[in-house]
Structure formats: C-alpha cells, structure tokens
Amino acid sequence: MLPQEIIRRKRDGARLDPAEIDAFVRGITDGSVTEGQAAAFAMAVFFRGMELEERVALTRAMTGSGTVMRWDHLSLPGPVMDKHSTGGVGDKVSLILAPALAACGGFVPMVSGRGLGHTGGTLDKFESIPGYRAKPDRATLEKVVKDVGCAVIGATDDIAPADKRLYAIRDVTATVESIDLITASILSKKLAAGLDALVMDVKFGSGAFMPTFEKSRELAQSIVTVAEGAGLPTVALLTDMNEVLGLTAGNALEMRECIDILRGGEAEPRLYEVTAALAAELLALAKLAPDAAAGRAMFDKAMRSGAAAERFARMVHALGGPADLLEAPDHHLxxxxxxxxxxxxxxxxxxxxxxxxxxxxxxxxxxxxxxxxxxxxxxxxxxxxxxxxxxxxxxxxxxxxxxxxxxxxxxxxxxxxxxxxxxxxxxxxxxxxxxxxxxx
CATH class of the missing domain: 3.90.1170.30 (Pyrimidine nucleoside phosphorylase-like, C-terminal domain)
Incomplete structure (x- = not known):
C-alpha cells in the first residue's frame, strides 16, 4: 500500500481499514514512510478525525511496533496495573500511588515520562534521587516488579517506537492536540506494558494540557473506549488542575513532600484525595477490592500502616538509590x-x-x-x-x-x-x- 494513497484517503475523509493503518505504522517504524508523509498523515487525522475502529487499529499497530511486555512467566500472584496522568503542575500522585498499590497486592511497572513545557514529569522526580536507574534492563525490571511490587521507570527505545517518531513529528507540525493521536500515543505505551488494568487521571483547568473541560472529557471518553476496545479495562477520572496539586512544584521538592507523606506527615488534602480516588478505582477494576469504597479503605490502610512507605524504600534501593532515602532525604536530595x-x-x-x-x-x-x-x-x-x-x-x-x-x-x-x-x-x-x- 502506497503511503501517499493512505494519506489521500484520510485527507478526503475516508475510513481507513486496519490493514492500511498497520501498513502506515510499519512504514513509520522502519523509515519507509518519510517525515513529510508522517506529517501529512497527522494533519489529515487532525482535520478529518478517526472513527472508533480506526483509533483502536492505530493504537494496536503502534503497540505492536515494538516490544510488548509479558508477565505470565513470572507467575505474579496479583494483577499488573498502572496509572497515567495527562500532566499538570505539582502532580506527584505517582510517587505515592505506585508503592501504595504494591502494598495492596498489585504489581506496577509504571512507565513514566519526562516533563515538557509547564508540566512536570514523574521520571524527572525520581531521577532527582542519586543513583536511581530510571531505565533498567529487562531482567532488573522484572526482578524489581516481582520482588517489590512496583518499579517507576522510563520507556525504553523498544517500547512503541512508532509513537516516538510520530510524536516528534506532531510536536513540530501543530498536531499535538488531536484527540485521536493523543489516545493512540498514551495507550500504545500502556498496552505495551502488558497491563491487566489502567486508571487515567485526566486533568482539566488552568494548569491542564487540554484547553477546556469539554476537551478533557472528550479525551477521557476516547481513552476509555479505545482501551476497552483493545482489551484493557480502564477507568478515567476528570480531576481539577486549577491550582497546584500539593504544596510544591519542582522535582526534589516534590520528592521531599511525598516522602514526608509516606512517613506519616500530614498530606495536602487535594493531593491525598486524588491519589486515594485513583487507587480505589484501580484496585476495584483489577479485582483486588470488591468495589471502590473497599479499595479506598485498602489504600488508607497501606498509607497509615507504613506499608506503602516500605515498598517505596525498597523500590528506590532496588533501582540503585540510597537505602536510607526515607529516613534521611535531605542527605541525598x-x-x-x-x-x-x-x-x-x-x-x-x-x-x-x-x-x-x-x-x-x-x-x-x-x-x-x-x-x-x-x-x-x-x-x-x-x-x-x-x-x-x-x-x-x-x-x-x-x-x-x-x-x-x-x-x-x-x-x-x-x-x-x-x-x-x-x-x-x-x-x-x-x-x-x-x-x-x-x-x-
């Protein structure tokens, strides 16, 4: 299939079939589709949009463009789960959520990203820890996930490589805001992580990525629908980003704030509530809790008992960070x-x-x-x-x-x-x- 013919059909408003989408994504991955053709495709999608079946096909093709993680061989005694946020200011939820979910019986290979523009990145926050290995080899990742229950890492080059190339092109062609392409970009990486359940934190407000509440809702609906269509149970919460989440914004400062909360310090109420709500939904979705109310109780117990803090400390040390970060954060950060x-x-x-x-x-x-x-x-x-x-x-x-x-x-x-x-x-x-x- 000629790339230019696929572009033409989408430009003219046609519905692309899965074979066409798969062929185009293969071309993005192996380089046979030029940057100009990828940019033209992105612009055609931006203006013409995609139907649900096209979004699912694009997401599946981008997922399959690289390595898809499998966890069956580890015989994990619980579900593999993750959370994704559309980003904001002071959004440090993942620092608390990942170890708390592990303490509740989940296994969390959290593939996180770096900050860009006004939004902070979870990966940057963890790289503020001296020695922390954000991109471990596969064997190390599997060992940490199995032994500790969570590992917050960055995406390796073999995870959804088509997305990396297409995103770089979208970034310079004013097509980043396409709901279709955002959906495929987010979910291709999550599907490649081999998840059993996903919770989405879709922000709205003055610090959010999407410009309006209506657009944030549209994105959340798209992600949930496409994820379900691709076989990944997903729930999305629309959460407020009209003010900083928590009390800090900045990598080591946010890490200190979360360490204090994990150690039993008083949490800023909005930060705790968003984290608890996401945990509750995900624990219920993954069938570790009968419903969200029970999931919330499990999360609260993991926080109060120190179990979440213990998982956090073990994860940091297992990935190369200091063993006493929890006890002496000012010595290391x-x-x-x-x-x-x-x-x-x-x-x-x-x-x-x-x-x-x-x-x-x-x-x-x-x-x-x-x-x-x-x-x-x-x-x-x-x-x-x-x-x-x-x-x-x-x-x-x-x-x-x-x-x-x-x-x-x-x-x-x-x-x-x-x-x-x-x-x-x-x-x-x-x-x-x-x-x-x-x-x-």
Missing part, C-alpha cells in the same frame, strides 16, 4: 542555595490562579524543559504554594517560597508568580476536585 518568599502586592484571598504560569515559573528557575533534550536542575522550584481561597499578605502568608540558584532567577519567578495569582477580598467558589468518572 539536592537543595537550592537561595530560599526566598514571594509576597503579593496586597492583602486578600487567592481568587484565581493561572496554574500554567506557575509551572512556567518553575521552568524559568531551571526546573523544567522547553525541549526534551534540555537539562534540568532538580533542586529548584516552589514550596508552600498558596491554593485557591488562601489568605495572603505582604509580609504575611506568601504566594510561594522560591528555591533558586541565583537572585536573577528569583526575580523572574517573582514576576511570573505575581502575575499568576489573582487576589480579591472574598474567597472564590470552588468546583469539585473530581468532576466525573468515566468507565465501566
């Missing part, structure tokens, strides 16, 4: 030399937050990327970030505390933060933290 509060220009209540701009402030400090190849500074970021409804004042409660390497970085972050926060005299009306559940 990098810290910025300058720590300075940013105060508002007036007293009042935080009535709105441009959460994306808060993420950009972290990038300006050196804690994020604008290109996937950019180096990042693990130590910098924001702590004690004010949430919606917080009372702030000059010389009183700050908007955030900046952790930086230089005075110039502090000045840039201060300017961005003051622009990001709207201060009023009355507290805003807040919407639900978890707006909707989509799935079986």
């Amino acid at each position: 990098d810290a910025a030399p300058i720590v300075r509060p940013v105060y508002p220009d007036r007293s009042g209540v935080v009535s709105a937050i441009d959460t994306r701009a808060v993420g950009i402030a972290v990038v300006a400090l050196g804690g994020g990327r604008t290109k996937t190849t950019d180096p990042i500074d693990f130590a910098v970021g924001l702590a004690d970030v004010a949430g919606l409804g917080a009372s702030v004042a000059p010389g009183g409660r700050p908007l955030a505390i900046v952790h930086a390497r230089s005075d110039a970085q502090v000045e840039d972050a201060t300017r961005l933060l003051r622009q990001a926060f709207t201060i009023a005299d009355v507290a805003p009306a807040k919407g639900p933290l978890i707006a909707e559940r989509i799935g079986r």
Whole structure:
C-alpha cells in the first residue's frame, strides 16, 4: 500500500481499514514512510478525525511496533496495573500511588515520562534521587516488579517506537492536540506494558494540557473506549488542575513532600484525595477490592500502616538509590542555595490562579524543559504554594517560597508568580476536585 494513497484517503475523509493503518505504522517504524508523509498523515487525522475502529487499529499497530511486555512467566500472584496522568503542575500522585498499590497486592511497572513545557514529569522526580536507574534492563525490571511490587521507570527505545517518531513529528507540525493521536500515543505505551488494568487521571483547568473541560472529557471518553476496545479495562477520572496539586512544584521538592507523606506527615488534602480516588478505582477494576469504597479503605490502610512507605524504600534501593532515602532525604536530595518568599502586592484571598504560569515559573528557575533534550536542575522550584481561597499578605502568608540558584532567577519567578495569582477580598467558589468518572 502506497503511503501517499493512505494519506489521500484520510485527507478526503475516508475510513481507513486496519490493514492500511498497520501498513502506515510499519512504514513509520522502519523509515519507509518519510517525515513529510508522517506529517501529512497527522494533519489529515487532525482535520478529518478517526472513527472508533480506526483509533483502536492505530493504537494496536503502534503497540505492536515494538516490544510488548509479558508477565505470565513470572507467575505474579496479583494483577499488573498502572496509572497515567495527562500532566499538570505539582502532580506527584505517582510517587505515592505506585508503592501504595504494591502494598495492596498489585504489581506496577509504571512507565513514566519526562516533563515538557509547564508540566512536570514523574521520571524527572525520581531521577532527582542519586543513583536511581530510571531505565533498567529487562531482567532488573522484572526482578524489581516481582520482588517489590512496583518499579517507576522510563520507556525504553523498544517500547512503541512508532509513537516516538510520530510524536516528534506532531510536536513540530501543530498536531499535538488531536484527540485521536493523543489516545493512540498514551495507550500504545500502556498496552505495551502488558497491563491487566489502567486508571487515567485526566486533568482539566488552568494548569491542564487540554484547553477546556469539554476537551478533557472528550479525551477521557476516547481513552476509555479505545482501551476497552483493545482489551484493557480502564477507568478515567476528570480531576481539577486549577491550582497546584500539593504544596510544591519542582522535582526534589516534590520528592521531599511525598516522602514526608509516606512517613506519616500530614498530606495536602487535594493531593491525598486524588491519589486515594485513583487507587480505589484501580484496585476495584483489577479485582483486588470488591468495589471502590473497599479499595479506598485498602489504600488508607497501606498509607497509615507504613506499608506503602516500605515498598517505596525498597523500590528506590532496588533501582540503585540510597537505602536510607526515607529516613534521611535531605542527605541525598539536592537543595537550592537561595530560599526566598514571594509576597503579593496586597492583602486578600487567592481568587484565581493561572496554574500554567506557575509551572512556567518553575521552568524559568531551571526546573523544567522547553525541549526534551534540555537539562534540568532538580533542586529548584516552589514550596508552600498558596491554593485557591488562601489568605495572603505582604509580609504575611506568601504566594510561594522560591528555591533558586541565583537572585536573577528569583526575580523572574517573582514576576511570573505575581502575575499568576489573582487576589480579591472574598474567597472564590470552588468546583469539585473530581468532576466525573468515566468507565465501566
């Protein structure tokens, strides 16, 4: 099948059959489809869209473009499960969720990504730990998953290679926002991980990837429907990203926050609730709990008992990190030399937050990327970030505390933060933290 004919048919609004889609994805993988042809295909899909059967076929083809993990030979005594988030600012859920699920009897080979733009990346947070091997060999990964129950790692080059090439092309051709292509991109990697169950955290709000709540819902519905069509039981929660999740934004700072929570410290309520809700849904979906309410009770027990903390510590050490990270995080995690509060220009209540701009402030400090190849500074970021409804004042409660390497970085972050926060005299009306559940 000629690539240009497949492109033409989609350009003209035709429904592609699985054989056409499979042939085109094979061409993306082996290089017989040129960058120009892949870009034209992405643009045709962007404007013409895909029907459900096409989305499933594209997802399956991209999954099959590389290695698909199998776990049967390990005789694991529980289901293989994972969670995926569409990204946000301060989204540190995975740091707590993966070990908690392992403590509840699940096995979690969590293939995570790096941060890009205003969003942070789970992989970057774990790479803030000295010695942590984010891309272990297959034998090590299998051993850690079997022995510990969880391993948070980065995708290797043989996992859905067609997605890597197509995503790079989408990134420079203004086709990233295609729901069809986003769905296939996310699910091809999750299906390649050999999962039995998946929970999706689809963000909406000022710090979310999708521009509107309606688009976030459309993406969640697409992912759940296509995943089910490809044989992967999936539930999605639409969760609020109109403010930072938790109290910190920045890699080592977020790691410290989660370590404190795992050790029994008080968790910021929104962070705990989102993590608990995702755990509850996934434990029920994977049949480790009879329903979500029972799954929530299991999660709470794993957190209170220290079982989740124990799994976290074992995972970090098994993947090359320090054995005493949980006991002595400040001994191992990098810290910025300058720590300075940013105060508002007036007293009042935080009535709105441009959460994306808060993420950009972290990038300006050196804690994020604008290109996937950019180096990042693990130590910098924001702590004690004010949430919606917080009372702030000059010389009183700050908007955030900046952790930086230089005075110039502090000045840039201060300017961005003051622009990001709207201060009023009355507290805003807040919407639900978890707006909707989509799935079986």
